[in-house]
Amino acid sequence: MNHPRCLAGLTPLLIIVAWLAVPARAQNYPVKPVRIVVAFSPGAATDLMARAVAQRLSDVFGVAVFVENRAAGGGGTVGSASVAKAPADGYTFLMANNSTHAVAPHIYKNPGYDALRDFAPVSLVGWTTLVLVVHPALPVTDVKGLIALARQRPGQLFFSSSGTGTTLHLAGELFKSMSGADIVHIPYKGAGQGVIDLVGGQVQLAWVSTLTALPFVKQKRLRALGVATLKRTPVFADVPTIAEAALPGYEMPNWVGLLAPAQTPPEIIARVNGEIARWLAAPETQQKMLALGVDAEGGTAASFAASLARTHALMGQIIKRSGIKLE
Numbered sequence: 075m076n077h078p079r080c081l082a083g084l085t086p087l088l089i090i091v092a093w094l095a096v097p098a099r100a101q102n103y104p105v106k107p108v109r110i111v112v113a114f115s116p117g118a119a120t121d122l123m124a125r126a127v128a129q130r131l132s133d134v135f136g137v138a139v140f141v142e143n144r145a146a147g148g149g150g151t152v153g154s155a156s157v158a159k160a161p162a163d164g165y166t167f168l169m170a171n172n173s174t175h176a177v178a179p180h181i182y183k184n185p186g187y188d189a190l191r192d193f194a195p196v197s198l199v200g201w202t203t204l205v206l207v208v209h210p211a212l213p214v215t216d217v218k219g220l221i222a223l224a225r226q227r228p229g230q231l232f233f234s235s236s237g238t239g240t241t242l243h244l245a246g247e248l249f250k251s252m253s254g255a256d257i258v259h260i261p262y263k264g265a266g267q268g269v270i271d272l273v274g275g276q277v278q279l280a281w282v283s284t285l286t287a288l289p290f291v292k293q294k295r296l297r298a299l300g301v302a303t304l305k306r307t308p309v310f311a312d313v314p315t316i317a318e319a320a321l322p323g324y325e326m327p328n329w330v331g332l333l334a335p336a337q338t339p340p341e342i343i344a345r346v347n348g349e350i351a352r353w354l355a356a357p358e359t360q361q362k363m364l365a366l367g368v369d370a371e372g373g374t375a376a377s378f379a380a381s382l383a384r385t386h387a388l389m390g391q392i393i394k395r396s397g398i399k400l401e
Contacts, residue, residue: 103164103342103345104135104137104164104165105137106137106165107137107138107139107140107165108131108135108137108138108139108140108164108165108166108167109139109140109141109142109165109166109167110124110127110128110139110140110141110142110167110168110169110332111141111142111144111153111154111156111157111166111167111168111169112124112141112142112143112144112145112153112168112169113144113145113146113150113151113152113153113154113168113170113174114143114145114150114153114236114237114264114265115143115145115236115263115264115265115266115267116143116264116266117264117265117266117286118236118264118265118266118283118286119171119202119265119283119285119286119330119367119368120169120170120171120330121141121143121169122285122366123169123199123200123202123330123368124141124169125141127169127199127332127350127353128140128141130349130350130353131346131349131350134349135349141169144156145263145264146263148178148182148185148237148238148239149173149174149177149178149181149182149185149237149238149239149240149243150170150171150173150174150178150236150237150240151174151178151182151185151186151187151239152186153168153174154168154170154174154175154178154185154186154187155185155186155187157193157333157334157335158186158187158188158192158193158335158336159335160335161335162194162334162335162336162337162338162339163338163339164334164338164339164342164343164346166334166335167196167332167333167334167346168193168332168333168334169199169330169331169332170193170330170331170332170333171202171241171328171329171330171331172241172327172328172329172385172389173236173237173239173240173241173242173244174189175189175190175193175333175382175385175386176189176241176382176385176386176388176389176390177239177240177241177243177244177389177393178239178240179386180389180390180393180394181239181244181393182239189382189386190382190383190386191336192335192336193333193334193335193336194333194334194335194336194337194338194340194343194375195331195333195375195376195378195379195382196331196332196333196334196343196346196347196350196375196378197331197332197346197347197350197351197372197373197375197378198329198330198331198371198372198373198377198378198381199330199331199332199350199354199368199370199371199372200329200330200354200363200368200369200370200371201327201328201329201330201368201369201371202283202284202285202328202329202330202367202368202369203283203284203301203302203303203307203309203310203328203367203369204241204242204245204281204282204283204284204301204302204303204326204328205281205282205283205284205287205298205299205300205301205302205307205310205313206220206245206249206279206280206281206298206299206300206301206302206316207272207279207280207281207282207287207290207291207296207297207298207299208220208278208279208296208297208299209272209273209275209277209278209279209296209297210294210295210296210297211275212231212278212279212297214299215297215299216299216300216314216319216320217299217300217314217316217319217320217321218319218320220255220279220299221253221254221255221320224253224255224256224257225254225255225256228256229256229258231255231257231258231278231279232257232258232259232260232276232277232278232279233246233257233258233259233260233277233278233279233280233281234260234261234262234268234269234271234272234277234280235259235260235261235262235265235268235280235281236261236262236263236264236265236268237261237262237263237264238259238261241326241328242265242268242280242281242282243259243261244326244389244392244393245281245302245326246259246280246281247259248324248326248392249281249316249321249324251397252321252323252324253320253321257279260277265282265283265286266286268280268282269282269286269290272296273290273295273296281302281326283328283367284301284307284309284310284367284368285366285367285368286367287367288309288366288367291310298310298313299313299316299319300313300314300315300316300319300320301313301314301315301316302315302316302324302325302326302328303315303325303326303327304317304325307367307369308364309364309367327385327388329381329382329385330368331378331381331382332346332350334346343375344375347372347374347375350372351372351373351374353372354370354371354372355372
């Protein structure tokens with residue numbers, strides 16, 4: 075007869091126990107290896123930044139944090155979809171970028187996930203400026219010269235990307251629509267192989283991160299013509315923006331950040347975010363990232379969610395305005 079009364083009396087106690095268990099769960103986390111999925115091939119900017127984050131988290135957590143590359147094409151949608159469907163327990167993350175969560179959702183009819191609903195933002199890691207590079211054998215030294223050459227040789231110049239529907243692809247398509255240059259897209263399963271073929275002369279140009287381009291430009295194996303931001307980057311201080319060189323308004327922002335499956339416990343997200351934020355705020359990390367062509371930026375999970383939503387909307391506008399279609 076007294077069971078309902080007893081249960082009612084226990085309810086506040088159960089609530090208190092559950093409340094106390096929340097920080098305990100975060101303190102005990104992690105107790106097994108953590109996986110960071112990269113939806114692109116090894117060696118690209120997103121992959122390198124994922125490995126840097128994995129090393130940092132492994133050092134502070136005392137467990138293995140490893141990177142798993144799932145470069146199956148599709149603009150990074152295959153690897154991203156796998157994380158959207160993974161258990162939301164804090165042991166699977168995605169190192170996402172502008173391609174996977176701002177571009178692909180507007181280009182693919184069914185990418186396999188909702189970029190804003192199926193993921194929990196953890197932390198922005200940084201912004202990677204894209205730079206337009208050409209093979210040194212190409213007889214051009216600036217963006218206007220490239221546009222003129224492309225018009226003289228319609229359909230004879232090829233640009234590589236990390237896959238159809240990626241930011242690198244979109245950068246080229248936006249360039250085509252704004253300049254009238256008839257250049258042909260050659261998609262790869264990752265930026266790394268595309269750059270190898272560019273250096274080898276199989277393709278003539280590409281938009282790649284400054285992180286990827288920097289060593290090849292220093293070795294004079296590639297020539298940088300313009301950066302895809304509205305402001306110049308310190309990494310290539312002498313290289314003009316594409317907007318100032320030839321195409322006013324040309325811009326292709328490119329972020330990299332860590333996401334978790336939706337419903338991942340907020341206390342785990344807060345702990346991972348805090349560790350990344352402390353690491354990114356260190357002057358030595360900032361300098362190291364800048365030397366690699368990355369504008370390191372952390373912040374809260376909420377601020378990252380806002381950046382993701384903003385670029386998602388911006389890419390949608392660019393794609394609609396440019397009439398960009400998949401092959």
